[in-house]
Amino acid sequence: MLINKLNLLNIILIGIGVIAFSITLYIAVISLFEKEKLAARRLLELAFLLPLPYLVVGLLNFPYQTHFARALFLLTGIVFILLLLPIGKKYIVGNDIPRLKVDERDIVLSRNLLKIGTKRFIEYYKHHPERKIADDEFRSRPGLLSSDGSKYNPFTFASADASFNIVEFLKKAVDEKVTNKKIELAPAEISNYIKNWSLKLGAHNVGITKLKEYHLYSHIGRGESYGKPITQKHKYAIVFIVEMDKFMLGCAPAGPIIMESAQQYLSAGIIATQIAAFIRNIGYPARAHIDGNYHILCPLVAMDAGLGEIGRIGLLITPDLGPRVRISVVTTDLTLITDKRNFDNTVIDFCTNCKKCANICPAKAIPFNEREEIDGVKRWQINSEACFTYWCTTGTDCGQCIRVCPYSHPDSFFHNLVRYYVRNSSIFRKIAAPIDDFLYGRKPDSKEQPEWMKIKKQRKTNK
Numbered sequence: 001m002l003i004n005k006l007n008l009l010n011i012i013l014i015g016i017g018v019i020a021f022s023i024t025l026y027i028a029v030i031s032l033f034e035k036e037k038l039a040a041r042r043l044l045e046l047a048f049l050l051p052l053p054y055l056v057v058g059l060l061n062f063p064y065q066t067h068f069a070r071a072l073f074l075l076t077g078i079v080f081i082l083l084l085l086p087i088g089k090k091y092i093v094g095n096d097i098p099r100l101k102v103d104e105r106d107i108v109l110s111r112n113l114l115k116i117g118t119k120r121f122i123e124y125y126k127h128h129p130e131r132k133i134a135d136d137e138f139r140s141r142p143g144l145l146s147s148d149g150s151k152y153n154p155f156t157f158a159s160a161d162a163s164f165n166i167v168e169f170l171k172k173a174v175d176e177k178v179t180n181k182k183i184e185l186a187p188a189e190i191s192n193y194i195k196n197w198s199l200k201l202g203a204h205n206v207g208i209t210k211l212k213e214y215h216l217y218s219h220i221g222r223g224e225s226y227g228k229p230i231t232q233k234h235k236y237a238i239v240f241i242v243e244m245d246k247f248m249l250g251c252a253p254a255g256p257i258i259m260e261s262a263q264q265y266l267s268a269g270i271i272a273t274q275i276a277a278f279i280r281n282i283g284y285p286a287r288a289h290i291d292g293n294y295h296i297l298c299p300l301v302a303m304d305a306g307l308g309e310i311g312r313i314g315l316l317i318t319p320d321l322g323p324r325v326r327i328s329v330v331t332t333d334l335t336l337i338t339d340k341r342n343f344d345n346t347v348i349d350f351c352t353n354c355k356k357c358a359n360i361c362p363a364k365a366i367p368f369n370e371r372e373e374i375d376g377v378k379r380w381q382i383n384s385e386a387c388f389t390y391w392c393t394t395g396t397d398c399g400q401c402i403r404v405c406p407y408s409h410p411d412s413f414f415h416n417l418v419r420y421y422v423r424n425s426s427i428f429r430k431i432a433a434p435i436d437d438f439l440y441g442r443k444p445d446s447k448e449q450p451e452w453m454k455i456k457k458q459r460k461t462n463k
């Protein structure tokens with residue numbers, strides 16, 4: 001007889017086959033909704049291939065069928081235990097506190113603002129002649145949001161510029177005098193109030209940490225106070241994370257990426273400015289740190305506030321959105337309850353194998369090698385001059401490293417389950433990056449701009 005007797009083992013095998021089919025089909029459908037066509041196609045193929053051995057062995061009668069059934073059941077059990085049970089969880093606390101402070105005047109965005117021939121320009125390169133050649137290279141390119149940029153689009157660039165302009169207005173309100181009388185408050189209650197209100201204002205996540213010396217830049221590198229030492233002595237920092245839209249980011253390095261970056265700098269900036277104003281209203285000093293107006297290094301503060309870890313791209317990798325975030329901060333003397341740092345060094349472990357960002361980077365700015373000791377901290381350091389030169393060539397802020405990062409997938413049940421196993425199983429962590437490559441591509445193409453963005457300029461008509 002061709003069909004098997006339905007004993008318990010065969011029923012279990014058929015059941016596994018049906019479950020494998022349903023789950024894979026479910027993920028294929030999710031991928032279709034996420035507009036990940038390659039992943040949807042591959043998962044659909046897998047939905048039919050994966051259950052095949054279980055259905056063949058469970059349903060058909062052939063010589064040594066019982067031996068095959070037992071071996072298949074055993075093999076499935078071993079794979080399940082190795083991959084899906086949370087084993088291999090390792091949290092090692094390393095020393096990652098920088099010994100030296102960063103001078104904001106040294107970051108490329110500040111160097112880009114130096115006007116050729118001015119006193120400031122001459123002074124800077126007198127002290128840093130080694131930076132002149134690389135800086136001349138990005139200065140020779142069209143520049144951010146330039147109409148000569150290779151990704152120029154009048155509408156996306158104008159939209160981004162509109163958001164940046166409003167951020168400029170916010171800068172006037174980041175730090176004002178406290179005129180109101182101090183209200184005495186219980187730290188737990190006011191911390192809870194601020195967190196919940198920030199979430200209501202649109203933050204994806206909020207964390208609080210004590211402000212540390214190494215969080216601060218040593219000197220201001222932009223604006224009227226250029227060159228002034230930063231003496232800010234607030235005790236606490238509140239960090240706000242806002243989400244960057246996955247589909248806008250999918251178009252990177254084309255215009256929608258800078259449109260989205262600018263929008264989320266603005267959203268994060270509004271939250272920080274509003275919360276800082278609120279804290280001053282209840283009688284405590286507070287300063288908002290928003291795009292182009294920071295006294296602190298956002299990723300370091302966010303890391304200490306328990307919001308993520310810093311990965312190969314030098315950006316904060318959050319547990320549920322990866323690097324697909326923008327950050328703003330409020331520093332204050334209002335006493336608050338701080339959050340614990342996560343110490344999720346599985347991010348480091350994952351980044352060590354993955355290298356997807358380094359592989360796609362058009363400027364070859366992201367290192368492929370292991371972390372190196374820089375200023376007493378073991379970390380990866382990107383070549384910010386090469387990265388910025390690419391930005392100045394396209395006119396956008398590129399973002400392809402963030403687009404392809406496996407941590408950047410949507411914050412949904414399925415992707416969060418994958419993230420859970422990446423955090424908790426060292427074996428799963430090793431195979432998750434190759435699986436991501438298989439499903440989404442090692443160097444996935446950017447997505448097309450949404451239809452609503454494709455507007456044409458109308459020809460003038462003589463009436």
Ligand code: SF4
Nearest residue numbers: 311351354355357405
């Ligand atoms: S792409 Fe890979 S290596 Fe790069 S930051 Fe993301 S996880 Fe790390």
Ligand code: SF4
Nearest residue numbers: 361363387398399401
């Ligand atoms: S933004 Fe673009 S150029 Fe810069 S590091 Fe990422 S991929 Fe490379």
